[in-house]
Amino acid sequence: MTRRTQQERREATVAKLVDATISAIVELGYHRTSVQAICGRAGLSVGAMFRQFDSRLDLVVAAVEEVVARHLAHFREHLAALAAEEDVITASLRFLRQATGSPLTHVLREVLIAARTEQELRSRVRPTIHRYYSAIFADAEHAGVLAPLPPEHRENVVHMMVHLFSGEALITGVDPRPEQAEAQLQLARRMLLTLAGTD
Amino acid sequence: MTRRTQQERREATVAKLVDATISAIVELGYHRTSVQAICGRAGLSVGAMFRQFDSRLDLVVAAVEEVVARHLAHFREHLAALAAEEDVITASLRFLRQATGSPLTHVLREVLIAARTEQELRSRVRPTIHRYYSAIFADAEHAGVLAPLPPEHRENVVHMMVHLFSGEALITGVDPRPEQAEAQLQLARRMLLTLAGTD
DNA sequence: TCACATAGGAAGTGATCGTTTCCTTACTGG
């Protein structure tokens, strides 16, 4: 048996629980992600979970923060390469659409929907979501992928594209239309290019 | 006591149950809309509900169909007036955003999210959602509000705008940003106008 | 009018939910 400090043990189980919560929400959805489903995936008992988190809600909030952190890290990983692309806009749109449709991002949509009708969840995740929106623009700006666009519209354009792909991901889960999605990406590209050209 | 036929009685309670399901999902969200919450709102017993619907899922599917029917009716009500507006695009965008953010539409997003991870719900609502997407474009086309746009892009533009406002409605429930939303609507307007002009 | 069929309600079913209690195991400071 490897000897570990209390802090190491604690941090390892917290990490296992957060990971299990994320994958449970991805596979089961927010409302079917029970404490027992989480602990089963984590290989831990229910009692162990409640020693580290006061409630299921606390664990979900921690999972959302982890998802946002991973998602932003994923952005930063690829932004430099995107800025160097010949057609920055097309490459960035394609990357953003892929990222916004990823399993990780489904967690955010699950929680956002649930938060609409659950007051405490809403107030707990609001700062994290707000930070996410600010960071996603700041990172894109810093990497230079927004250079073709007029400065005063950059933030709104980024958030519009996030909304566009989020809305697309909503129906893709039920009735995917790959050809339309590709055509719509090309249309978005044209719109952004004309916006880049007119100012 | 007013005398009613069995069919009238039956249809009245089905209507009450569907109405109650819609408002319950609006207020509680999909996963907290229990059979007892529905029947409480409908002023009916649980037994009465299970006489008309074999399962909770059947009732939810019926509610989704009703929501789509009402939403499309709401479109058709206003499309004629929109087509007569001076600035058709701006008026239509504003109307679509308002409609896509309405309580009724929250029901669709709740169910779409749940359907991603619930196989039977997904296969049951898919045809309805598909019809909804087709009808929303067909109605807009028929009313003439898409006249400024090149024909080959009209359907994709309509669906892109639905996605844009759906994605916006997702975060609006947690962290509303009214000024950005207005600026983004103006940006969308500009993009559609240039698209209308270039072809 | 009356046997029959259908609709609605009351009270349960077992299963599962989030959470707690209590006990055992693992680490810590001296």
Next chain:
DNA sequence: CCAGTAAGGAAACGATCACTTCCTATGTGA
């Protein structure tokens, strides 16, 4: 090495879930 503390697990808590049973009330066809 050992008393004290912190972490993890087993089992149970009441509440609530979707759903069933069974009874009463109401409409139907003859």
